[in-house]
Amino acid sequence: MAVDGALRGRLRPNLHPAEASLASVRLGELAAALPPGFVTPPLRDLLLGIAGHSPFLWGIVEKDPARFAALMEQSPEAAGATLVARQRGVGAGCRSDADLAEVGRRLRSNRAEHAVLVALADLGGVWGLGEVTKALSDFADASVAAALDALLLRTAATGRLDLQDREDPARECGLFVLGLGKLGGGELNYSSDIDLVLFYDAGRAAAAAGAEAKAILVKLGQGLVKLLSERRAEGYVHRVDYRLRPDPGSSAIALSTAYAFDYYQTVGQDWERAAFIKARPVAGDIPAADAFLADLKPFIWRRHFDFAAIAEIHALKRQIHSVRGHEEIAVAGHDIKIGRGGIREIEFFAQTQQLVFGGRQPALRSRRTLETLDGLHGAGWIDGAARDEMKAAYTFLRTVEHRLQMMRDEQTQRLPAEADALAAFARFCGFPTGTAFEEALIVHARRVQAHYALLFERGGDAVAADGSLAFGPIEAEPATLTALTGLGFREPVRAYGIVRDWHLGRHPALRGGRARSILAEFLPGLLRALGGTPEPDAALLTLDRAFSRMPAAGELLAILRSHERLRILFADLLGASPRLAEAVGHSPHILDAVLEPDFVAPASDPDTVRGQYRPLVGDSGTYEEFLDHCRDATRRMTFVTGARLVSGLITPRQAGESYTAIAEAAIGLILDRELRRFAEDHGQVPRGRCCVLALGRLGSRQLTASSDLDLVVLYDFDPEDRTSDGRQPVDAVIAYNRLAQRLVAALTVPTRRGRLYRVDQRLRPHGSHSPPAVQLRGFVAYHRDEAEPWEHMALTRARAVAGDATLMAEVTAAIAAQIASPRDPAAVCAEAGAMRSLVARERGIAGPHDLKFAPGGLFDLDFLAQAIVLAAGQTDWIGRDGGTVLRRAGEGGLIPQDLAAPLAEAYETLDAVSHWQRLTLDDPAKPPSPNAARQIARAMGLPDARTLAAELRQLRRMTRSSLVAIRAAVMPRSGRPHE
Numbered sequence: 001m002a003v004d005g006a007l008r009g010r011l012r013p014n015l016h017p018a019e020a021s022l023a024s025v026r027l028g029e030l031a032a033a034l035p036p037g038f039v040t041p042p043l044r045d046l047l048l049g050i051a052g053h054s055p056f057l058w059g060i061v062e063k064d065p066a067r068f069a070a071l072m073e074q075s076p077e078a079a080g081a082t083l084v085a086r087q088r089g090v091g092a093g094c095r096s097d098a099d100l101a102e103v104g105r106r107l108r109s110n111r112a113e114h115a116v117l118v119a120l121a122d123l124g125g126v127w128g129l130g131e132v133t134k135a136l137s138d139f140a141d142a143s144v145a146a147a148l149d150a151l152l153l154r155t156a157a158t159g160r161l162d163l164q165d166r167e168d169p170a171r172e173c174g175l176f177v178l179g180l181g182k183l184g185g186g187e188l189n190y191s192s193d194i195d196l197v198l199f200y201d202a203g204r205a206a207a208a209a210g211a212e213a214k215a216i217l218v219k220l221g222q223g224l225v226k227l228l229s230e231r232r233a234e235g236y237v238h239r240v241d242y243r244l245r246p247d248p249g250s251s252a253i254a255l256s257t258a259y260a261f262d263y264y265q266t267v268g269q270d271w272e273r274a275a276f277i278k279a280r281p282v283a284g285d286i287p288a289a290d291a292f293l294a295d296l297k298p299f300i301w302r303r304h305f306d307f308a309a310i311a312e313i314h315a316l317k318r319q320i321h322s323v324r325g326h327e328e329i330a331v332a333g334h335d336i337k338i339g340r341g342g343i344r345e346i347e348f349f350a351q352t353q354q355l356v357f358g359g360r361q362p363a364l365r366s367r368r369t370l371e372t373l374d375g376l377h378g379a380g381w382i383d384g385a386a387r388d389e390m391k392a393a394y395t396f397l398r399t400v401e402h403r404l405q406m407m408r409d410e411q412t413q414r415l416p417a418e419a420d421a422l423a424a425f426a427r428f429c430g431f432p433t434g435t436a437f438e439e440a441l442i443v444h445a446r447r448v449q450a451h452y453a454l455l456f457e458r459g460g461d462a463v464a465a466d467g468s469l470a471f472g473p474i475e476a477e478p479a480t481l482t483a484l485t486g487l488g489f490r491e492p493v494r495a496y497g498i499v500r501d502w503h504l505g506r507h508p509a510l511r512g513g514r515a516r517s518i519l520a521e522f523l524p525g526l527l528r529a530l531g532g533t534p535e536p537d538a539a540l541l542t543l544d545r546a547f548s549r550m551p552a553a554g555e556l557l558a559i560l561r562s563h564e565r566l567r568i569l570f571a572d573l574l575g576a577s578p579r580l581a582e583a584v585g586h587s588p589h590i591l592d593a594v595l596e597p598d599f600v601a602p603a604s605d606p607d608t609v610r611g612q613y614r615p616l617v618g619d620s621g622t623y624e625e626f627l628d629h630c631r632d633a634t635r636r637m638t639f640v641t642g643a644r645l646v647s648g649l650i651t652p653r654q655a656g657e658s659y660t661a662i663a664e665a666a667i668g669l670i671l672d673r674e675l676r677r678f679a680e681d682h683g684q685v686p687r688g689r690c691c692v693l694a695l696g697r698l699g700s701r702q703l704t705a706s707s708d709l710d711l712v713v714l715y716d717f718d719p720e721d722r723t724s725d726g727r728q729p730v731d732a733v734i735a736y737n738r739l740a741q742r743l744v745a746a747l748t749v750p751t752r753r754g755r756l757y758r759v760d761q762r763l764r765p766h767g768s769h770s771p772p773a774v775q776l777r778g779f780v781a782y783h784r785d786e787a788e789p790w791e792h793m794a795l796t797r798a799r800a801v802a803g804d805a806t807l808m809a810e811v812t813a814a815i816a817a818q819i820a821s822p823r824d825p826a827a828v829c830a831e832a833g834a835m836r837s838l839v840a841r842e843r844g845i846a847g848p849h850d851l852k853f854a855p856g857g858l859f860d861l862d863f864l865a866q867a868i869v870l871a872a873g874q875t876d877w878i879g880r881d882g883g884t885v886l887r888r889a890g891e892g893g894l895i896p897q898d899l900a901a902p903l904a905e906a907y908e909t910l911d912a913v914s915h916w917q918r919l920t921l922d923d924p925a926k927p928p929s930p931n932a933a934r935q936i937a938r939a940m941g942l943p944d945a946r947t948l949a950a951e952l953r954q955l956r957r958m959t960r961s962s963l964v965a966i967r968a969a970v971m972p973r974s975g976r977p978h979e
Contacts, residue, residue, distance in 0.1 A: 023051035033065040046124050053428035056409040057119050060112050076121040080135050083114045088142040091149030095157045103150040108234035114139050129395050136188040143237050145283035147227045151220050161209050174204030175217050176284035180244050184278035185367040191405035193241040198254040201288040221253035244275050257292045264299045267651050274351045276300045278367045301359040329445045331438040333417035336397050341445025345452045346394045386451050393444035403429050471500045487531030498544050509553035522561040529567040533575035538931040542574045546585040556588035566591050576646045576935050577919045593640045602650050609661035631753035637662045652915035659703035668802035670746045683726020687718035691803025695763045699797035700881045704918035709757045712764040713740035713773040740773035763794050780814050789831035793866035799879040816875040825871040832867040851914050856956030861907045883907040899962045906955040
């Protein structure tokens with residue numbers, strides 16, 4: 001027996017007497033069904049261990065002894081290759097639903113046999129961790145490829161898919177499957193989910209499936225997960241997880257490569273970069289997959305070792321910690337994957353350094369963890385001891401993980417919590433006692449914890465422990481200045497003076513005994529947090545100014561002392577956004593939001609944000625309390641959005657969507673309250689309806705931290721019965737105009753909690769010369785008969801955001817009809833140019849830092865985008881931001897493609913800088929301070945402010961020249977509105 005001859009007795013029948021008795025009975029029953037002499041002593045030891053500890057494996061063996069015997073006649077390598085080849089060929093010839101059912105049965109049967117083979121080779125000491133994980137990954141690859149082949153052939157048999165080659169169904173079909181996570185790295189564990197993402201090349205897919213390509217491929221993706229994960233009598237094949245695809249909450253299972261590429265380049269997050277380190281084509285149209293991954297390399301691998309990249313990794317570290325927490329190592333019930341000193345820390349240790357350094361050092365781009373540790377050592381980023389100890393711990397922990405999963409085929413990494421169960425599991429792992437197992441686990445986990453802390457948590461309390469920080473009324477001691485320099489302060493003498501003044505109570509906020517005692521207690525931690533920012537001196541100065549404006553600082557200091565993560569975030573805010581830091585100074589408990597689990601799971605869709613906003617407002621008693629609670633909720637959620645942006649959890653574009661969703665939630669809730677309040681006094685208007693129309697940046701979902709709200713209030717009613725039915729009846733027109741006034745007042749009037757928003761209603765028909773609310777028919781007639789072209793351009797960013805659903809739909813349809821009206825592109829271009837000139841004369845230009853109105857700035861690009869939508873009558877582009885419109889205009893041939901892409905990129909860059917300006921500066925149009933300019937440059941991934949200024953100048957010059965070229969191309973086309 002080939003397997004028997006290779007056994008090295010790694011697993012002994014280390015059984016409790018009760019376990020041994022039951023195992024012996026089971027083995028006797030099995031031996032009776034096998035040929036005489038088949039169970040040799042080495043095999044007997046192995047089978048006794050399985051019978052005593054693994055109900056899953058023993059169930060497969062005793063169910064089909066003949067299959068087990070046949071498996072044992074081959075070497076593990078030969079048996080593994082046979083099973084992979086058999087699994088890979090299962091999908092061939094599938095033509096019907098019955099065939100598909102048989103494919104599933106064979107896939108599941110092969111998986112059970114493979115599970116036994118891998119367990120025997122692992123437990124018997126024939127294969128090490130590398131061979132085990134490779135065998136599991138190779139088999140999973142074969143499963144996915146076979147299942148996809150079967151589904152492709154079954155779909156082709158229905159006539160909905162035209163395959164190039166029935167022998168190789170996936171060839172040039174356009175659809176491909178990427179394996180991520182441990183499958184992508186070839187490191188699959190024994191009972192793991194397989195992380196899959198499905199993409200398709202639209203051109204190839206259309207050639208194979210025609211106009212219905214997307215629907216067909218999405219259905220294929222759904223069929224794939226069903227075929228692989230469905231449980232039947234034979235078990236299952238693999239659990240499938242599709243959640244690593246872009247925007248999994250709202251996107252289809254199969255996505256086009258164009259969509260995915262745009263997503264990753266514009267809103268892709270750091271965890272997605274980390275996930276794609278391991279991305280590997282496993283099935284489908286492999287050349288298309290290779291091309292996609294090649295295009296995605298710049299997203300995964302950054303070219304420079306600059307601060308922006310390191311800051312992103314730092315933010316990602318905090319994100320993981322905030323979800324996982326900082327559990328102590330307690331063996332019973334310990335999670336060896338996400339617990340302290342666990343597998344996740346080793347993987348994160350490797351992957352984060354890959355993200356930082358892999359862009360410049362391709363040798364660090366391995367998908368496999370152990371290879372990455374070797375590469376980091378070879379490149380000099382870790383020493384030999386760190387490499388060896390991390391590799392040994394990884395091997396130990398992954399082996400323990402496999403033992404856990406072999407017991408019952410459960411996807412678990414948590415050790416048994418009960419003492420007897422833990423002792424039994426220790427015996428299954430080859431340890432004589434539970435105590436010996438615990439000692440081994442703790443040794444490895446503590447080593448991992450120590451190396452992980454050196455990478456991510458260095459600093460500790462060393463500064464406090466050595467007593468080198470001493471602040472008194474006299475000049476600084478050299479040791480204190482040296483310590484401050486070591487923390488990162490470039491002007492240690494100045495830093496010493498600021499902190500000394502705090503101790504001396506120079507600010508009223510710090511004179512109280514509680515504030516001073518708290519400050520003294522955690523000052524080293526606070527200074528370390530400030531020292532971890534890009535500009536420690538500027539952050540310290542900002543904090544000093546904040547203290548000078550606070551009435552009291554004890555509450556803030558107490559919060560910061562209690563939560564290291566909040567200290568780090570607050571320090572980042574001091575350096576990057578004094579506006580946010582000031583908000584914390586006025587309302588310290590706003591920081592509590594950062595401790596909520598959803599801080600690291602940002603959501604910007606309106607429904608989710610409304611669901612978060614309403615509970616924060618609650619059921620307020622008086623109207624004044626309601627307004628105060630709205631202001632508190634809005635302040636909290638906008639702060640969280642800004643903090644996420646500063647922390648690197650979201651992009652400026654996502655921040656704009658989040659700010660917009662918050663404003664929509666506030667508008668909707670306040671409108672509902674005003675309607676109820678109005679009804680209490682005046683009753684209902686018969687068949688009366690009203691809604692709120694958003695324009696400008698609110699309409700295009702691009703609000704910044706300080707944007708106005710451009711609103712129009714619209715209403716409609718029964719002209720035959722226009723008087724409300726309450727105790728104080730009023731005419732419908734008067735009713736809705738009063739309602740509009742109340743809505744605007746609720747949004748704008750300052751209360752003790754401040755102002756909610758500034759509202760601009762000048763985009764309603766006839767502007768500021770008209771009533772605050774507009775009847776629907778008047779709105780339609782005005783835009784049909786009287787409105788200027790620039791007003792129609794403004795409608796291209798209009799969205800109904802609150803109010804009666806039927807009226808919102810009618811308003812949306814009316815706007816679409818107006819936009820769709822035929823127009824001469826040359827006339828639209830001329831009108832847009834004339835209006836731009838008028839704006840330039842009336843508004844002027846605040847200078848080169850005015851990204852909105854400076855020539856070639858956002859106003860020009862927005863005007864171009866709006867003119868394109870209007871001239872082309874593209875109603876499905878209404879409410880889209882300028883960058884999206886420009887890209888689609890290029891793709892649709894409305895403007896030259898070689899101009900569209902650079903203009904869209906320029907728009908997105910200028911818009912992102914504008915977000916950072918609004919978050920960082922009091923007046924974005926004025927020249928920023930040197931520190932603020934550096935902060936914005938770093939946020940944009942640029943080395944310094946000079947580089948940022950040069951890039952902005954270049955973008956504006958390019959925009960101006962492109963506008964000239966587009967105008968020249970459009971003007972001769974007069975009379976051809978379809979262009």
